[in-house]
Amino acid sequence: MSTVDETGAGPIPSAPLLEVDDLFVEFHTRDGVARVLNGVSYRVAAGETLAVLGESGSGKSVTAQTVMGILDTPPGVITGGAVRFHGEDLLTAPDRRRRAVRGSGIAMIFQDALSALNPVFTVGFQIEEQLRVRRGMSRKDARKRAVELLELVKIPNARGRVRQYPHEFSGGMRQRAMIAMSLALDPELLIADEPTTALDVTVQAQIMDLLKEIQVERHMGLILITHDLGVVAEVADRIAVMYAGRIVEQADARSVYRRPGHPYTAALLDSLPRLDQKGTELNTIKGLPPSLLRIPDGCPFHPRCARAQDVCRTEVPPQHRPEPGRLSACHFAEELIADA
Amino acid sequence: MHETGENSGDNILEVRDLVKHFPVRVGVLFKRVIGHVRAVDGVSFDLKRGETLGVVGESGCGKSTLAQVLMRLEPPTSGSATFEGRDMLAMKGAELRKLRRDIQIVLQDPYTSLNPRMTVGDIVGEPFEIHPEVAPKGSRAGRVRDLLDVVGLNPEHLNRYPHQFSGGQRQRIGIARALALKPKVIVCDEPVSALDVSIQAQVMNLLGDLQSEFGLSYVFIAHDLSVVRHLSDRVAVMYLGKVVEIGTEEEIYERPTHPYTQALLSAVPVPDPELRGRRQVIRLEGDVPSPVDPPSGCRFRTRCWKAQDVCAEEEPALEIRAANHPSACHFAEQRSIVP
Ligand SMILES: Nc1ncnc2c1ncn2[C@@H]1O[C@H](COP(=O)(O)OP(=O)(O)O)[C@@H](O)[C@H]1O
Ligand SMILES: Nc1ncnc2c1ncn2[C@@H]1O[C@H](COP(=O)(O)OP(=O)(O)O)[C@@H](O)[C@H]1O
Ligand code: SF4
Ligand code: SF4
Ligand SMILES: [Mg+2]
Ligand SMILES: [Mg+2]
Numbered sequence: 001m002s003t004v005d006e007t008g009a010g011p012i013p014s015a016p017l018l019e020v021d022d023l024f025v026e027f028h029t030r031d032g033v034a035r036v037l038n039g040v041s042y043r044v045a046a047g048e049t050l051a052v053l054g055e056s057g058s059g060k061s062v063t064a065q066t067v068m069g070i071l072d073t074p075p076g077v078i079t080g081g082a083v084r085f086h087g088e089d090l091l092t093a094p095d096r097r098r099r100a101v102r103g104s105g106i107a108m109i110f111q112d113a114l115s116a117l118n119p120v121f122t123v124g125f126q127i128e129e130q131l132r133v134r135r136g137m138s139r140k141d142a143r144k145r146a147v148e149l150l151e152l153v154k155i156p157n158a159r160g161r162v163r164q165y166p167h168e169f170s171g172g173m174r175q176r177a178m179i180a181m182s183l184a185l186d187p188e189l190l191i192a193d194e195p196t197t198a199l200d201v202t203v204q205a206q207i208m209d210l211l212k213e214i215q216v217e218r219h220m221g222l223i224l225i226t227h228d229l230g231v232v233a234e235v236a237d238r239i240a241v242m243y244a245g246r247i248v249e250q251a252d253a254r255s256v257y258r259r260p261g262h263p264y265t266a267a268l269l270d271s272l273p274r275l276d277q278k279g280t281e282l283n284t285i286k287g288l289p290p291s292l293l294r295i296p297d298g299c300p301f302h303p304r305c306a307r308a309q310d311v312c313r314t315e316v317p318p319q320h321r322p323e324p325g326r327l328s329a330c331h332f333a334e335e336l337i338a339d340a
Numbered sequence: 341m342h343e344t345g346e347n348s349g350d351n352i353l354e355v356r357d358l359v360k361h362f363p364v365r366v367g368v369l370f371k372r373v374i375g376h377v378r379a380v381d382g383v384s385f386d387l388k389r390g391e392t393l394g395v396v397g398e399s400g401c402g403k404s405t406l407a408q409v410l411m412r413l414e415p416p417t418s419g420s421a422t423f424e425g426r427d428m429l430a431m432k433g434a435e436l437r438k439l440r441r442d443i444q445i446v447l448q449d450p451y452t453s454l455n456p457r458m459t460v461g462d463i464v465g466e467p468f469e470i471h472p473e474v475a476p477k478g479s480r481a482g483r484v485r486d487l488l489d490v491v492g493l494n495p496e497h498l499n500r501y502p503h504q505f506s507g508g509q510r511q512r513i514g515i516a517r518a519l520a521l522k523p524k525v526i527v528c529d530e531p532v533s534a535l536d537v538s539i540q541a542q543v544m545n546l547l548g549d550l551q552s553e554f555g556l557s558y559v560f561i562a563h564d565l566s567v568v569r570h571l572s573d574r575v576a577v578m579y580l581g582k583v584v585e586i587g588t589e590e591e592i593y594e595r596p597t598h599p600y601t602q603a604l605l606s607a608v609p610v611p612d613p614e615l616r617g618r619r620q621v622i623r624l625e626g627d628v629p630s631p632v633d634p635p636s637g638c639r640f641r642t643r644c645w646k647a648q649d650v651c652a653e654e655e656p657a658l659e660i661r662a663a664n665h666p667s668a669c670h671f672a673e674q675r676s677i678v679p
Contacts, residue, residue, distance in 0.1 A: 055536040170627045200398035202624045205607035230609030253613045271541035273570035275608050276678045278589050282545055285538040288506050
């Protein structure tokens, strides 16, 4: 499916669906300049699930907001990099082009469906409005399509539900409604920012199943942003681990869990309590993530890293490629992989 | 430690048929009660000295209400509870004051439970104002420093304000305050739920260390089943105001017999991609029904794949039917879920 329904420029055939290339974002705050993204790069192909994993404040949402073109500027400033969708840089594209991509090329869902849905309009109206404005559908066709979309996300009695307001939906149903809305314009890429974080575990499982099913059916690219290492293990094809506004490791999901290629990833996995065994003492990562106002010199993880050497305090580690298909921003990436 | 004189054995807390209903009112001037939220609806358990009882269940199942009743912050609708063999729900005056020292609570969100205008020293030392007998005035500053040190905070930071600390550090402040009066029981209501994994691990280790050091008993409430398993000796699973299954950590995780427990365990994502597609998948449909008007008979029947006619007619008692531990299911049956 082509995204360029509203303007002229055609997709570049061989380019990846999405390519985030060396993105830098700063926030100008009262306390100084927060260096929130410091050279973030990742790619997503059609039909692929990339999980962006990291603790809060690591820059997962800011990256997504930049891709989506919804970053608050100010206080945010994009100071470098590119966001290429089918090879076209959205950061330098004209406004109307970016608006065209939003929704029909790339759509996004959030943790809090209530803030994404407008409380004063019915769920049906909000889906139909997009279809009428962006697709020029008639009222009747839009209603029909809205019902189909609610059925697609498995909302029971969709015909009745289109007439209801968001507050009349339970948490899980609202999440489904938001997913339906995000699918209205048949996006090629869906960004899901902590889509199940606020939900109970049985509902979370339903929603993850649904997202996965829809993604496979539509051969959609999916960026799943989360801090939950369990959710990632169940759905991701590839994983990008973020720390202090950088991607510190990127590899296919199985490799990351079997043999972490960065000390931060390894430490994260070690600090998890397990469902399948009663633990004694958990391994912890000492200290806290750094303030983005004062990121440490050298490797930003060095004050917390058990393997840190002198070089880590002075030299920013470049992206190593310790084995095919894997990137790690650690001076000792090759040794880590060899030792594992 | 004072003499109990009772034959409560090694149970520090015994809770029987505890019920807490909240009235649902409508109308502006003349509020009319149109029903009740049956938040806690007949909960029984024992807590042994020095043990951790985990309480798990999805949001709204009554975990926090149970905590509030145990803290004597909400009066129960009915039921009984004893602390060291004495009726703790009837305590008044000096005895109640003593109870308020012996049972403390740690809450989920340390930020909203800490007064932003008080220094950390004042927050941790405040319990001494209410219970001066625990620490005479002259010794308080020293005690507060000791407490900060015990929970892994820098004692020199006692003049700082809560906003100057990270989430994990604020949780440590809350724990230090709970320890101030040398309690015997700490009710932990989702103490690590708001924390990132690396910080969560630090706080969980701290709670474990404090338990062995001070011989504390914990009621540990959480919705994260992995976290609960890690810290608990025994576990109670709640659904819509009731305990549906209770047993040792191993019984609940390795040999669950209640369909709800099995579904919960099956829904937890496991951080191991090798297990993809190899785990048992039980998917519940729909959401939890309203506690104002819970289903007749077994409350889980509207989402249960094993439900029969009898489930709508007869409420299953919490008793041993399989795998040597109590389960409130007519058709309790051991099934292994966790890989
Ligand atoms: N509107 C904003 N103003 C100032 N700082 C912001 C804003 N949005 C995000 N930040 C900062 O950017 C950093 C990264 O945030 P975010 O991308 O939301 O993290 P994550 O999604 O990984 O938890 C954080 O330190 C956050 O405080
Ligand atoms: N003060 C209150 N008044 C009315 N209803 C309440 C009150 N406190 C809790 N509830 C209701 O009681 C039920 C149980 O809530 P709670 O104990 O907070 O559950 P949990 O902690 O397991 O999420 C919920 O339906 C909640 O809305
Ligand atoms: S570069 Fe050094 S400090 Fe950074 S993760 Fe690697 S070993 Fe640790
Ligand atoms: S009693 Fe019936 S409805 Fe309830 S859990 Fe057992 S089988 Fe399911
Ligand atoms: Mg975020
Ligand atoms: Mg609660």
